[in-house]
Amino acid sequence: MERANELLKAINKYFSSDDGTNMRYYGTGSAAKAFADIFQTGEKLIGDAPDMLICKNDEALIIEHFEFDSYRVTQKGSQNRREQSRIDRLEDKLVPTESGICFHDKIHGHSSYENYIQNVCRNFEEHFRRIDTYKENLRDYGLIDDTKAVKVLFFIEDTSPLGSMVVDPSKNPPSVQPINLGQCQEFLSLLNSSPDVDYVLACSMAGSIKVVWFIDRNEVGEYLKESIDYSKMQFIDYEPQVLGFQLLIPNELDTEEMEST
DSSP states (O other): OHHHHHHHHHHHHHHOOTTOOOEEOOSOOHHHHHHHHHHHHSEEEEOSSSSEEEEETTEEEEEEEEEEOSBOEETTEEHHHHHHHHHHHHHHTOOOBTTOEEEEEEOOSOBOHHHHHHHHHHHHHHHHTTHHHHHHHHHHTTSOOTTSEEEEEEEEEEOOTTOOEEEETTSSSOEEEEOOGGGBHHHHHHHHTOTTOOEEEEEEEETTEEEEEEEEGGGHHHHHHTOBOGGGSEEOOOOOEEEEEEBOOOSSOOHHHHHHO
């Protein structure tokens, strides 16, 4: 259930907020509104392959979640993920004290737009090849049949630390902007040629700001009209700093101090 847990974590990250979530889209927005309705009111079933199924009346929405980042990926996985795991292991070894202990590190490695495109397209294609398996699994469990109008949504999350950002040199002065799949030429072209995926929910962070795009493949032409050639912009290669603090809190409060407060 680890993959399902990752999906629930992503949903909580981007959609559980007192301020709500602004979901951007191009075109009529009819599919985005229909998604919002079934997502809020439909019956959700958590699983594995696919990660989630949402049903409402005669509609069924398959949701498959995957992550990617803008770092190099080898047979050992993402350089960013390996660095995050290394830092987590170091933090776990710390022995907290009552006066507190602080640690500092950085996520080593280099990110690039080339890595960004390669990683998202590779992950997309891997999950695309499994769509028939997802549907077959759901049929075997009796969760979908020919009476259901079945749609497929890929929930794609960019987990690059601090987000994936570029500098637009055509602006005066040059401006910094986040890369998002809803305006990414290469990704939109791939989606346009992938008819078994109906929708994409693309989520990322620009610093502390949530960036959420809903892409309807039936209206992908509208997205392509507004697409951006990020390859001609300067990709910002961050080396994020990590600062942590651990404090040992005594299990028992001093009785006299407690009585005097």
